[in-house]
Amino acid sequence: MSGDVFDEIRAASAAVAAGARHVHLREDRLASLAAALPDPRDAPGPDPAHHWLGHGEDTAVFMLLLDAVNFGSGWSAHLRKPAGLSTYFTTASALTRWFEREGVPSPARVLSLGPADLAVIFGQTGRPEGHPVHELLALWAASLHELAELVRRDFGGQWLGPVRAAEGRAARLVERLGALPAWHDVAAWRGRPVPFFKRAQIACADLHLAAQGAWWGNFEDLARLTLFADNLVPHVLRVEGVLEYAPALAAGIDAGRELPAGSEEEVEIRACGLHAVELLVARLAATGRPATALQVDGLLWHRGQSPAVKSVPRHRTRSSFY
Secondary structure (H helix, E strand, O other): OOOOHHHHHHHHHHHHHHHOOOEEEOHHHHHHHHHHOOOHHHOOOOOOOOOOOOOOHHHHHHHHHHHHOOOOHHHHHHOOOOOOOOHHHHHHHHHHHHHHHHOOOOHHHHHHOOHHHHHHHOOOOOOOOOOHHHHHHHHHHHHHHHHHHHHHHHOOOOOOHHHHHOOOOHHHHHHHHHOOHHHOOEEEEOOEEEEOOHHHHHHHHHHHHHHOOOHHHOOOOHHHOOOOOOOOHHHHHHHOOOEEEOHHHHHHHHOOOOOOOOOHHHHHHHHHHHHHHHHHHHHHHHOOOOOOHHHHHHHHHHHOOOHHHHOOOOOOOOOOOO
C-alpha cells in the first residue's frame, strides 16, 4: 500500500461501507448497473455552453476558480437559477459570463470580492436579510479568498503555481488544495477520519478534461482519483437500487429534511457511494470494459441529470464540500 491520499480515501470509505448502519450497499445490483452503463470512454467532458473553454492557461484559472465555488447543493432550493439549469450549471454559466466581461482576475481582485460582489456575479442580488443564500455567498467568498491567498503567498501571484508545483501528480495537488479550510473535506465516523476531498479531486479532473493535452491537465496518477462524493451520484445509485437507505433515513430525505454535515448518515451515504463506484470499476474491468472512477463518476453524474432521477428527492446538506 503506497499510503498516498487516494489510498486513505479508499480505505476509509471501504471501512464505512462495511460497518454502515444507515446505508446498505447491494453488491448483487452492481452487475446490472455495470451492464447498463455506456462505454466508459464516452464519459462527457465540460460542456462548452457553460464553461469558459479554449483559452489556454486562462481556462485553467477559470477551472480552479469554478472549483473554489463548486458547492451549494444544500442551498439549491433557495438559489435563483435560470430555467432548466442545476446549481452547478448556474454557477458555471455565471462565472463564464464574468470571465467574458472581465477576463482573468488577479488574486488581489479575487481577494477584494465580498458576498455582495458575488451576489452580482452569480445573479443572487435582492435577497432580504437572513435569506439562506447569504450564508452560501459568504462561504463562496471564503473559499475563493483561501485559494487566492495561497497563490499570492506561496506562488508569487501565479494562479497555476500550485498546479506546476504538483509536478504532474494529482495526489500532490489534492493534498495542497485539501489543506485549505474550505476544501478540507475530511469527516469523522465513529471516531475514524474519513477523507473525501471531493472538490480538490474534481479540480484535477476538471483541469485534465479542459486541457486537451496541455501541461496543466497532465497528471500521471489521474486514474487514481476516486468518486467525487457529493449528493448526486449516491442518489443515482439509490435510484438504481445499489444503495438502500434505512427507513428513517429514506423517509427524512423523501420529506425534504436536511441532513447535518458530518452526521453519521451523511458520511455513510457519501462513503458507500464512493465504495460502490470502486466495486463498479472492478466489475467493468472483469467484464472486459476497463474504466476509471473518474469515468464512472462522469457517467453516473450525467445519468443524474435525467428527469426521472431528478424527480426523486436526494439528500440535502449545507456544506462547503459539495
